[in-house]
Structures are given as structure tokens and as C-alpha cells.
Amino acid sequence: MASVWTDVRAVLPSTVSEFPLDFSEKIELSVLKCLELSRDQLYSEADCPVSAERAQIIVDYSWEKLNTGTWRDVDKEWRRVYSYGCLFKVLSLCHGNPSQNIIQEAIRTCDMSLLMGAAIMDNILQRLVAILRKTIKTTSPNKAERSEEPCLKKKRRDCESEPVLNPTKEVPRIHCPSLERFRLDFLGPKKPVIIEGITDHWPAFTQHPWSIDYLRTVAGCRTVPIEVGSKYTDEEWSQKLITVNDFIDRYITGTAEDGVGYLAQHQLFDQVPELKEDIRIPDYCCLGEGDEDDITINAWFGPGGTISPLHQDPQQNFLAQVVGRKYIRLYSPEETKNLYPHESQLLHNTSQVEVENPDLVKFPDFCRASYEECVLCPGDVLFIPLQHWHYVRSLELSFSVSFWWS
Template sequence: MATLWSKISAVLPVNEEQFPLHFSDKVESSVVEMLKRCRQQLYSNAASSSRMLGAQIILDFSWEKLNTGTWHHVDKEWRRVYSYGCLFKVAALCHEDPSADRIQEAVRICDMGLLMGAAILDNILQVIVGILQSEIRKSADGEDESEHAEVKRIKIDCPRVPVIKEELAVPRMKCPSLESFSTNYLLPLKPVILEGIIDHWPALNQHPWSIEYLRSVAGCRTVPVEVGSRYTDEEWSQTLLTVDEFIDRYILNKHGGKALGYLAQHQLFDQIPELKDDIRLPDYCCLGDGDEEDITVNAWFGPGGTVSPLHQDPQQNFLAQVVGSKYIRLYSPEDSDKLYPHQSQLLHNTSQVEVENPDTERFPQFAEAPYLECVLQPGEVLFIPVRHWHYVRSLELSFSVSFWWS
């Protein structure tokens, strides 16, 4: 049987000459020299400690560059340097016969490269993390059955579903034609729930998404997690956890914590291709002006009780519900003055009002703003027109996918 290192080395360039290290003059020559030294060690019998030291120097130096100023101003060259540092550290961790802990650490390093770095060598970190995951799955057969029982209890927990008055309900359409959707909803910018348009998704049939499935394809992967019930709370923060840690801490609540955690990010599907293969772009996105690669796909996974405060986005949005249900309220941008947006530039697209418990003295006009509402169920897709204000509360364990397009 091939060793782990032989599998990894098989996807590396065959020799130093075919391992490119080309950077602009924005990257100091001393850093490039260190990268070349790490490359040379990759194809030699250098000691593991020496490999590790070189890789860590690159990671520490480039990490400082990534965290200087705003992310928008970070040069892509330094993101590439960081990815090379991740590659060299993974090689150092896995070169000999690595322990389970070292393999898990190598997965974490790959994920950091995928999250913070830029693609190198035909996205080699994505290829290597797949090899490492296969290795981890081999030794993960002895799973605790009590965990499954706990998950099943969560699944059958029935949420309290709000009663939606008919006159306030978001209209529904089953598989409208492109022309019908465009004429009746897209052009006049009217919300609608689309039924039957994602029934073909593997996430709803061949590979039904669940806690068990998420663990199996992504349990060891490191992802960004939002901690707190809503991003406007003072105690809200962000952290990095493995998917397993996130599930144990915030879904199954194994550690007794009361804080809510939410996995909300746009890189999840690029980072974990198995999940990306389980979804499809809605056909109606073709009515937009941009190309397919301009569509932003977001993942939203978390327990009941998590809230997206009333806010608006600068693009059209298809919100597809895969697991669980959500209560959603929508307001027209024409009524923005009644919704009391924050004055700060950072939160100018977010209302100050707590939608389901408004302070009528501070925000007297809020009660006058007309709205539509719905409970979005698995298999349904809500069209949220550009700049329409929307408030979202998860009624139970929920996994949604949103598509932002123009």
C-alpha cells in the first residue's frame, strides 16, 4: 500500500526545475531565497526539523503581510507566498510516518492556505487536502453510536412555526418559465417563493444534507464561524473551528455552552468540493447581466435561534433552503426611512430595529412599514430582490444556500 507521503509527492512537480517560484518585486528577495531553500529541501533528504523551520519562517512573515491594513489591500503575491508556506509545512508534517494528530494539523494548514492564500500549482492544496481526508476517513470507522442517537433526537425536534396571515404571505410559484419569472417578479422587483426548482439537487436526494453527512465530508476541515446570535450584538465575534468542533460546540452543545455559533461563509463550496457538487445554480440566474463566475454562493449553517438582523444587499438573491426552516420578513426599499438604518458607514445597510420586538418609542414609524413574510421550508427558494430589506430567523437546525447575482 502506498504511504501517505508517496501519495502527496505524486501530485507535486516531479523536480525542482518544474516547481515554479516566480514573484514580482513586491516580494523581498530574502523571502524568495527562503522559498527556494524550502523547495530544495522538498526534493532532498533534509531533516524534518529543518523543513518545518523554513516553512514556519515563510508563514510567519507572510501572515504579518496579510494582516497589515485591510484585506482588500493585501497584494495577491503575498497570498501566494502564504500558500507556498502552507504547502511546505504540510510536506514537513507528512514527510515521514505522520501521527493522526500531524495529519489533522496538515489538514488545518491546507485549509488556512485555501482560506487566506491564493491558488498555486493548479490548486495543489485542494488536491492534497483530499488525500489527507481519505487518510483520516480510514481511521474513523469506529464512530460513537450514541452520537447518532443524539443527532436523531435533534432532527425530530419540532419547531414552533409562526402563523403567516394570508394577506402578508410572500406569493408562491411552482417552476415558472424564465419569461414568467422575469416579467412578474424580476423586472418589477417583487419577492416570490419558487417551488420545485431545486428538487434535483443531490443535497435533497442522493446525498441528503444532515449532521452525519457534513461530518463525513467535512468534519476535519477548518472553517470560519460566527459566534453570537446576530452580527449586531456586542459580544458577536468570529473564530476558526473544524466542522466537527462547530457541530459539537454549537449544534449538539456537548460542552454546555449557551452561545450561538453560525457557519456563514462564501468560500465553503470552493473549499469543500463535495458540498459544491451537491448543489446547482438556479436557472433563473441566467437572466442577470454577469457571467456565472460573478455569482457569489454562500453557505449558512447553524442552530435554531440564529438571526440575520433586518438588512439589505446590493444584489439579487436566491435563498435556497436545504435543511430545516426559517422565518423571513421582507420590506421594500421604498420604506427605508421607516426602518431606521444605522448611521455608521459600516452598518448603513442594517436596521436598528429588533423586528420581532421593536422599540416603538425609539422607532415609531416602523409599525407603519408594510411587509411580506414567510416560513421557508426545505426544497423552497426565496427570491429576494436587490436592496429589499430582509430579516431571517432560523426556527431549527438549518442549512441554506444563497446565490447573489446581478
């Protein structure tokens, strides 16, 4: 552990004048002074640590700013202050000879910055994670334990009831269509389709087949937000922050007392670049209006039985299945009147109907709505057109990746 501080210190600018602290007048002078004192302390003498107490004050104060009002109203300046506070806290933790627990706390602090803050100093918190991860000792389950641990690629530990598909309603499949054919036959007419063969070259299927062990190796110590509950419309649904290892132990290989847990977030691939390098953005996204930076990539990882209620999204969607299988039902926007969306603004894009067990007394017109359905298998990529209603149920342990584009 003696080299941790040396490696961490090497990531910082060599002089105080190269360490930027530029903020607008929105940030109070007392906060700026606290930031400057923390920075200047680093360069006041050789091998000088940062005040842990001052760093925590910055983190706590900016955290209050982030959690006052709605997230969209939080000024990015305060998100940057929070990231600087996290940076100073990490530096205080890593000084000297930190234990494994302290290193884990430093990684968690970096992750909180990556989740809640804004990028600073050429994404320095991400670079620090890469250094700190190398010092974490990973323990693999012994042979007996590994035999109990499900392989994401092969073993169906938690199979759910199999849907019986109506052949006349199945989503069509096509193998590697040209850009022009996809545009003319599906994108333009807004028709769902399953595209086969376009993920065969992904490292997630070839070089680094995604498995429990692989996820533990590349992301086990990372802190991520998870959803607790089988679907987000349940009253008991909640969110929490835990490490990927804890998530696997609790909700995948163990029996959690607080229900079903599901990892669903768009920042996982930014947090864990190794996972992002295992996938590829579908070429068909080039037919959109934006560039690659405008594409939102989401991760969906969880056990069988997790459900995304019938809902619609404001962008085009490619849903790529990497591990396990999912049952999906789709309704066109023209069926909205038969789908009974929630009246509240918060859930106006979500149907009140339980798709596979509808209350036809309460929602009598639901049975009139025409739909398409499919079981998405590893390697399949489903095109979900803009504002198409879709319901998703994991039939087993599943890892999917979605690409939202305009």
C-alpha cells in the same frame, strides 16, 4: 500511514524547473530566497523533506502581511506567498510516518491557505486535502449516541417560537416558472417570490440527503470560520476558526458556554467540493449580467434561534432552504426611511430595529413600513431582489444556501 508521503510527493512537479516561484518586486528578496531554499531542498536528493522551521517562518511572516491594514488592501502576491508557506509546511508535516494528529494539522494548514491565501500550482492545496482526508480515521457515534443526535432532515430538536403569518402579507409562491415569466413578473418588477420544485433534483435531497452524519463524513475534519452570537450586531458577537466536527459537537449537539454558533461563509463549497456537487445554481441566474464564475454561493448552517438582522445586500439573491425552516420578513427599498439604518458606514446596510420586538418609542415610524413574510421550508427557493431589506430567523436546525448574482 507509510504511503502518505508517497501520495503527497506524487502531486508535486517532477523537477525543480517545473515548480514555479514567480513573484513581483513587491516581495522582498529575503522572502524569495527562503521560498527558493524550501523548494530546492525538495529536489536536492531523493526523499528529502522540507525544513519545518523555514516553512513556519514563511507562514508567520506572510501572515503578518495579511493582517496589516484592511483585507481589501492586502496584495494578492502576499496571499500567494502565504499559500506557498502553507504548502511547504504541509510537506514537512507529511514526511515520514505522520500520526493522525499530524495529518489533522496538515489538513488545517491546507484549509488556512484556502481561506486566507490564493490558489497556487493548479490549486495544489485542495488536491492535497483530498489525499490527506483519506488517511483520517472517522469515528461514528454508537447507536445510543446517534439516537441523541438530531437528523437535519427530520428531527426538530431546537424549535423556536412559531410566527403567526398574516395571510395578506405572505410572499407569493410559484411552481417552476419559465425564464421569461420569472423575468417579466418578478425580476423586472423586483418582487420577492418563493419558487417551488427547482431543487427536487439536487443530490442534497436525493442521492446524499444532508444530515449531521453526512456533514461529518464529507467535512468533519475541515477547519472553517464560524460566527459566535445570535446575530452580528450583538456586542458579544465574534468569529473563530474550528473544525466542522467541533462546531457540531459544541453548537449543534452540545451546549456551548459562549452562546450560539453559526457557520456562515462563502468559501465552504470551494473547500469541500463534495458539498458543492450536491447543489445546483438556479437556471434563473442566467438572466443576470455576469457568468457562472461571478455567482457567489454562501453556506448558512446553525441551530434554531440564530438571526440575520434586517439588512440589504447589493446583489440579487436566491435563498434555497435545504434543511429546517426559517421565518423571513422582507421590506422594499422604498421603506428605507422607516427602517432606521445604522448611521455608521460599517453597518449602513443594517437596520437598528429588532424586527420581532421593535422599540416603537425609539423607532416610531417602523410600524408604518409595509412588508411581506414567509416561512421557508426544505425545497423552497426565495428570490430576494436587489437591495430588498430582509430579516431571517432560524426556527430550528437549519442549512440554507444562497446564490448572490448581478
